[in-house]
Amino acid sequence: MNVMDRVKVFCLLVRIVLTCGEASKILVVFPMPSRSHGNLGDGVVRHLLNAGHEVTYITPFVYKNPPPKLRTVDVSATLDVIPKDMMTIKSIMDRTIVVENIGFLIYMMTQVLKTAVETESVQKLLNDPKEEFDLVIAEWMFSDVPAGVAAIYDCPLIWLSSVEAHWMILQLIDQPTNPAYTVDIMSTYTPPLNFWQRANEIWTQVKIKFLNFVWLDGLQERAYKELFAPFITKRGKQPPSFDDVRHNASMILSNAYVSTSVAQSLPQSHKYIGGYHIEEKGTALPEDIKKIMDNAKNGVVYFSMGSNLQSKDMPDEIKRDLLKMLGTLKQIVLWKFEEQLENVPSNVHILNWAPQQAILSHPNLAVFVTHGGLLSTTEAVHFGVPIIGIPVFADQFMNVAKSVNRGFALRVDLSYSLAAELKKAIHEVTSNSRYAEKAKELSYIHHDRPVKPGVELVHWVNHVITTRGAPHLRSPALHVPFYQKMYLDLAAVLVILFLAGRVVLKKVCAAVCSKKKSSTEGKKKNN
Ligand SMILES: *[C@@H]1O[C@H](CO)[C@@H](O)[C@H](O)[C@H]1NC(C)=O
Numbered sequence: 001m002n003v004m005d006r007v008k009v010f011c012l013l014v015r016i017v018l019t020c021g022e023a024s025k026i027l028v029v030f031p032m033p034s035r036s037h038g039n040l041g042d043g044v045v046r047h048l049l050n051a052g053h054e055v056t057y058i059t060p061f062v063y064k065n066p067p068p069k070l071r072t073v074d075v076s077a078t079l080d081v082i083p084k085d086m087m088t089i090k091s092i093m094d095r096t097i098v099v100e101n102i103g104f105l106i107y108m109m110t111q112v113l114k115t116a117v118e119t120e121s122v123q124k125l126l127n128d129p130k131e132e133f134d135l136v137i138a139e140w141m142f143s144d145v146p147a148g149v150a151a152i153y154d155c156p157l158i159w160l161s162s163v164e165a166h167w168m169i170l171q172l173i174d175q176p177t178n179p180a181y182t183v184d185i186m187s188t189y190t191p192p193l194n195f196w197q198r199a200n201e202i203w204t205q206v207k208i209k210f211l212n213f214v215w216l217d218g219l220q221e222r223a224y225k226e227l228f229a230p231f232i233t234k235r236g237k238q239p240p241s242f243d244d245v246r247h248n249a250s251m252i253l254s255n256a257y258v259s260t261s262v263a264q265s266l267p268q269s270h271k272y273i274g275g276y277h278i279e280e281k282g283t284a285l286p287e288d289i290k291k292i293m294d295n296a297k298n299g300v301v302y303f304s305m306g307s308n309l310q311s312k313d314m315p316d317e318i319k320r321d322l323l324k325m326l327g328t329l330k331q332i333v334l335w336k337f338e339e340q341l342e343n344v345p346s347n348v349h350i351l352n353w354a355p356q357q358a359i360l361s362h363p364n365l366a367v368f369v370t371h372g373g374l375l376s377t378t379e380a381v382h383f384g385v386p387i388i389g390i391p392v393f394a395d396q397f398m399n400v401a402k403s404v405n406r407g408f409a410l411r412v413d414l415s416y417s418l419a420a421e422l423k424k425a426i427h428e429v430t431s432n433s434r435y436a437e438k439a440k441e442l443s444y445i446h447h448d449r450p451v452k453p454g455v456e457l458v459h460w461v462n463h464v465i466t467t468r469g470a471p472h473l474r475s476p477a478l479h480v481p482f483y484q485k486m487y488l489d490l491a492a493v494l495v496i497l498f499l500a501g502r503v504v505l506k507k508v509c510a511a512v513c514s515k516k517k518s519s520t521e522g523k524k525k526n527n
Contacts, residue, residue, distance in 0.1 A: 023069070024465050027153070028057045029138040029146050030160075031116035032109075033078040035061070035307035036375045037139060040162055040255055043277030044137060044457065045070060051458045056133070058122060073125055075116040082108065102142075102186070102208055106216045109143040110223050117227045126152060126231045134465050140169050144246035145220050148228030151245045152235070156469035158461065161254040163374055163395055164261035165270055167205060173252055174267035174475040175485070179205050182264050186394065188401045191262060220246075247478060250469045251460055255374065257453070259381050259446035260402065269473040271460055275382050275446060276453035277375065278357060285358040289334070292349060293359070296332040299366030301426060302359050304336035305390070306371045312339040321419035323348065329426065331366060334359060360385050366436075367429045369422065372400035381408075384443030386435035388425045390414050408439040 030041030038061040058073045133153045138146035140159040150157035166185040167176035179201035181191045189197045221242040229239040257274035326333045327345025336354040360383040370376040372389035377399045387409045389400030403409035410425045429435045
């Protein structure tokens, strides 16, 4: 070790000692106007506060009484960005909207971010020259633009992903995954893939890469330059290129775990923390619901389509059929439904709001009827409850397909014959014990980790802060261009060598042959 190295090591040690156990200032960026994404952001904030950090939280869901070390920055304006009728059950059933379109999604997410950043509260935050942060945690949701926030404060960035690791996000810290055995985020295929599925997966990657190249990269780069670059300049720095900024995250923490996702190989800077949003202490059931569930001799069916999709948007005839069908069940039904219904059968209880985790943890719960959102699926696995999935959009199809594959779920399609199909499925799941057994088995896998996911989250946050961005976790693949990874340069050299060799060989051969020929011809003449 030379003197310079010693000084560097000393400085690092001093920094670690100084920062260890000390509160850091963390900016959490979760502008998505969706309750489930809000729940994920809230979970991050809760763990950071418990670990003693000072948190600034950009969220559309304002806290009524924020705890002492939390400052919320209100971006509820984003709630108006996504068209109100975009995610109603009826509009999806009648196919009046297409939510799986990737170009539309990226465009939409950029709009959401723009609206968030342009709100007065965020402008005030970003404009304050005295404001400093030790870390930015931003949700990755089909947009790389939020990386620009970390560039303003010149601090490390951690992406939080709401779903299992996938090629679009992994390429930000490593490289796209191999489509032969890892599927796109919107895909419903489960590896192993057959020939057509593999072809389809590579086509998806190529298609999206092309769209990025001709359109979406430019869109995002302009958003970065417009939204964040001025603040960087204001702090007297040259704004880095968007490409550098978006590939500069220290880590990705994904809200998934092998209990609910494919066991793919992952870079060191990616960690699974699925289930961290669930309150470890558990929440108590309200007295009335507790009494209902305690007394349910034939078990309870819990039916909830999540917080984005409201059951009240279902077409009327479906509501009527469902209510009639649920009345014929021997189980007690808890139906999370946002409006009052008439002629509710005696075994059906309508809940305007449902304490989902507490309901799922009750021993009398027999089955969870869900839209198959990742949070609901994760919670079902956490509490070991079998599910019936009625997927409606985006990753729900994939989640339900995977749950079915794992043997603890059945899928029912959202259609005008929903009630009849659902009845069959409820009968199957509650009378055949294999679904519940499988759910318990996965629940065991989900919990059998060295540390709880919330502890792991805090660990990596602290690690990234104390090591100033954890550069030692960075994947070397990030700095190697595509042609080098594929050895296209070596292939080119080999081809050139081969061609050159062939030319030389031909020349030599021609020379030798013509000599032979002339000598044999000479012999012939002599004869
Ligand atoms: C990348 O992140 C590090 C911290 O992890 C930061 O110091 C650096 O300025 C960032 N570079 C760019 C180009 O954003």
